[in-house]
Amino acid sequence: MTSKAIALPQLSGFTEREGAWYAEEIPLADLAKEFGTPLYVYSKKALTEAYQAYDKACIDQQGKRRARVHYAMKANSNLAVIDCFKKLGAGFDLVSGGELARALAIGADPKSLVFAGVGKSATEIASALQAGVKCINVESIAELHNINRVASKLNCRAPISLRVNPDVDAKTHPYISTGLKGNKFGIAYHEVLKTYREASQLPQIDLVGIDCHIGSQITTTAPYLDALDKVLDLVENLKREGIMIHHLDLGGGLGISYSDETPPDITEFTNTLLNHVANRGFAHLDIVLEPGRSLVGNAGVLLTTVEYLKPGVEKNFCIVDAAMTELMRPALYEAHHGIVAAQTKSAKSSTYDVVGPVCESGDWLGRDRTLAVEEGDLLAILSAGAYGFVMASNYNTRPKPAEIMVDGKNAYVIRAREKTAELFASETILPN
Structure with missing residues (x-):
């Protein structure tokens, strides 16, 4: 049984030193000992550096702001994470009423909030309008009319942007591609001008922007430029018709290195996109960027303990206490995450499928991984900061793990581990 060598991602908040892995200045083994496993660990340093890499391009040489980051909080919506970005100057991209409530809970300026999502309910729309969000991104003609009805009942104006589906292939996993005509997202490119004309006649609607988002985990710039040109062509056509757009939302979706990407x-x-906008003559527009994964993905790891090593005829299994309930991406997308032993051991190396205890054959975290481990050892699953905890479930009545934020030599519990009794506290049995 053999496995190919797989590169590990470049990480800023997590390092290996003399055979032990650290989160900033704290050994991962110490965190596991103190807080238990499974355990999500985030690095404030990594979050900050990723944000600053975007913000550096958002300021021109004269100090004028060219764009603003609106963090796509669906990637990781822990209050401590989004508060960190708020303090750095970020706005937020929201896709549910729950995310709106989280943003407001940390004191985010409502005018820094963009409310997206393909299936907003009337209640969610009302909450967004009452909060006073910067914009609601519209994904269908039916939704446009619903927003107008809700705004009429509330006797308020609704600032909206139409999400364009440019039919551009982002060359990513089909489950996270959002800009093709076969996807559920956005308004078909050939319908956009007609929809703007219709929106301009609705009494409660204010047309403030145009937006486009073509997918996630995109690792080349070309699809962005293709989509951007198509959207800017629309802005030019709208101007000719007397419809003036104030902001351009470029979406997010930039990928990270999980292994050799x-x-x-x-x-x-970011400079490439913003310079392209300026070169096309649209530097006057308010530019919105909505990164998610590229801000948090490599700023988090999932720690898990080896429960059993199970040799087999065709496969050796490393059974750990984390599962698809903690990290759904491998089961959902066959996604790759680097997996390392948190401390170097003298154990013999073998090739394992790293699997969890959930009663599903799809419950795996890594396949064909060469590891030198023994029962009781600690593993770190890398690049788990995005779409990790937020997609966790309680399947098999498994409590969700704790989340920890490391800041230098300090570690803070930013979400306590769930207790089993909490999972059914709101349930009742039938009376006799």
């Missing part, structure tokens, strides 16, 4: 440098990528 080589996504563009964040600052160079």
